[in-house]
Amino acid sequence: MKDVRTDGQPKRVFIRTYGCQMNVYDSDRMADVLRPLGYALAEGPEQADLVVLNTCHIREHASEKVYSELGRLRAVKTERRAEGRDLTIAVAGCVAQAEGEEIIRRQPAVDIVVGSQAYHRLPELLAQVARKAAGVDPGKRQPGAGVLDTEFPAESKFDHLPSPQGIRAGSAFLSIQEGCDKFCTFCVVPYTRGMEYSRPVAAVLAEARQLIEAGALELTLLGQNVNAYHGEGPDGSTWSLARLVRAIGEIDGLARLRYMTSHPRDMDDDLIAAHGDVPQLMPYLHLPVQSGSNRILEAMNRRHDRDLYLRIVERLRNARSDLALSSDFIVGFPGESDADFDDTMRLIEQVGFASAYAFRYSRRPGTPGAALVDQVPENVKVARLAALQALVAKQARDFNESKAGTIVPVLFAESGRKPGQIMGKTPWLQSVYVQGNPRLFSHIVDVRLIEGYANSLSGEIVVGPVEVAA
Ligand code: SAM
Numbered sequence: 001m002k003d004v005r006t007d008g009q010p011k012r013v014f015i016r017t018y019g020c021q022m023n024v025y026d027s028d029r030m031a032d033v034l035r036p037l038g039y040a041l042a043e044g045p046e047q048a049d050l051v052v053l054n055t056c057h058i059r060e061h062a063s064e065k066v067y068s069e070l071g072r073l074r075a076v077k078t079e080r081r082a083e084g085r086d087l088t089i090a091v092a093g094c095v096a097q098a099e100g101e102e103i104i105r106r107q108p109a110v111d112i113v114v115g116s117q118a119y120h121r122l123p124e125l126l127a128q129v130a131r132k133a134a135g136v137d138p139g140k141r142q143p144g145a146g147v148l149d150t151e152f153p154a155e156s157k158f159d160h161l162p163s164p165q166g167i168r169a170g171s172a173f174l175s176i177q178e179g180c181d182k183f184c185t186f187c188v189v190p191y192t193r194g195m196e197y198s199r200p201v202a203a204v205l206a207e208a209r210q211l212i213e214a215g216a217l218e219l220t221l222l223g224q225n226v227n228a229y230h231g232e233g234p235d236g237s238t239w240s241l242a243r244l245v246r247a248i249g250e251i252d253g254l255a256r257l258r259y260m261t262s263h264p265r266d267m268d269d270d271l272i273a274a275h276g277d278v279p280q281l282m283p284y285l286h287l288p289v290q291s292g293s294n295r296i297l298e299a300m301n302r303r304h305d306r307d308l309y310l311r312i313v314e315r316l317r318n319a320r321s322d323l324a325l326s327s328d329f330i331v332g333f334p335g336e337s338d339a340d341f342d343d344t345m346r347l348i349e350q351v352g353f354a355s356a357y358a359f360r361y362s363r364r365p366g367t368p369g370a371a372l373v374d375q376v377p378e379n380v381k382v383a384r385l386a387a388l389q390a391l392v393a394k395q396a397r398d399f400n401e402s403k404a405g406t407i408v409p410v411l412f413a414e415s416g417r418k419p420g421q422i423m424g425k426t427p428w429l430q431s432v433y434v435q436g437n438p439r440l441f442s443h444i445v446d447v448r449l450i451e452g453y454a455n456s457l458s459g460e461i462v463v464g465p466v467e468v469a470a
């Protein structure tokens, strides 16, 4: 049955996404689950009847941001109720999974807390809220009136989700793997997302075909530890990510294929080789190393050292000479000395990254790192972060500048900031701004790159025959 408002308008949902691409994918899938109930997407909370905060628990301030946002939503809800209407507030994702009932205790305005493995049950949870509301004076809603589902259900949510609709400007995410068994000592993912789970090959291929038929030119395969993929193949054998990538690469109409996030330990020979022989696989890989110090890598339980990382990078570049790399770094992990940090800086210089994300270590309750006694002072973390970011910013600019003067295919996605300008992505995920028509959105067009900057490039669309250097 479709939900409609008393004024006959369709109900609207606003989903705010925090954190990584996995959450962007999950938010799209929540919209897919709610669509059959009649929910259209709202531009913001003010226009919405249901607000979902799809949360991230990776760093400390992430959950604090959620609580501040809930405070603001509570005020909107109170105003609504004064007007005789309501606002349903749901918290989903990793904060929901980790904190569960505590969220409703801290913020009683929350109606639904749904974990990352249970959001296919949103319709049922909304029905429960409606039933509870029918028995409760909405003006006097009591703490604990919210409904909670943070189970890791035996059935996979993927078997209960409708067909995906989330294609943005020719590009779509496809979740193939969830959870993680690596237990890095700083990370909450194994606790919030659960043990590693790979979707069966047939389900992944069916979703890939569907997305491509619906207009996706580019697919990004997602997983917390995506290259640990080990899905059941149609014949009962176990498929690796390399085998899956090769099969997806054969689907007609797919121009670009990416996968993230990978663990260095799971970069096997076949996957490295695939970078050389699957043309759709883009020459850009996010391969987090976290630290360049063997001592810290061990304390982090990363299961690889700097040499293994450097060898993998070399082999990847041998397989695909134009491969660019990005990474995540954590500075100030407990016990990190100046010498350890120098090792990280030297590794960055040695590899040369096209981009990188760097974070100050933040203690996550329940993880082994949080219990370590030799925590690094905050001012030291701040100084190291600034030094590291300055180095990777220089490398990113150098990388962008190195592409100036070349002609590359660009997948156009959206309008630029200036009038008449449009923006698209190169194979290396750089943003390129050109003068062009929005009709080019969702198309791949050759662009001559003119100038490289800190975070983007300028270019011009190539008209007429293109001469490609031999
Ligand atoms: N699975 C990926 C990997 O193995 O690198 C990344 C998962 S995590 C969602 C994304 C990034 O958040 C990590 O690579 C790490 O750099 C950062 N991160 C995770 N826990 C953190 C913590 N406690 N403090 C600071 N950064 C953290």
Ligand code: SF4
Binding pocket: 180, 181, 182, 183, 184, 187, 188, 189, 190, 224, 225, 263
């Ligand atoms: Fe977290 Fe990634 Fe380590 Fe898994 S491999 S525990 S997701 S950082």
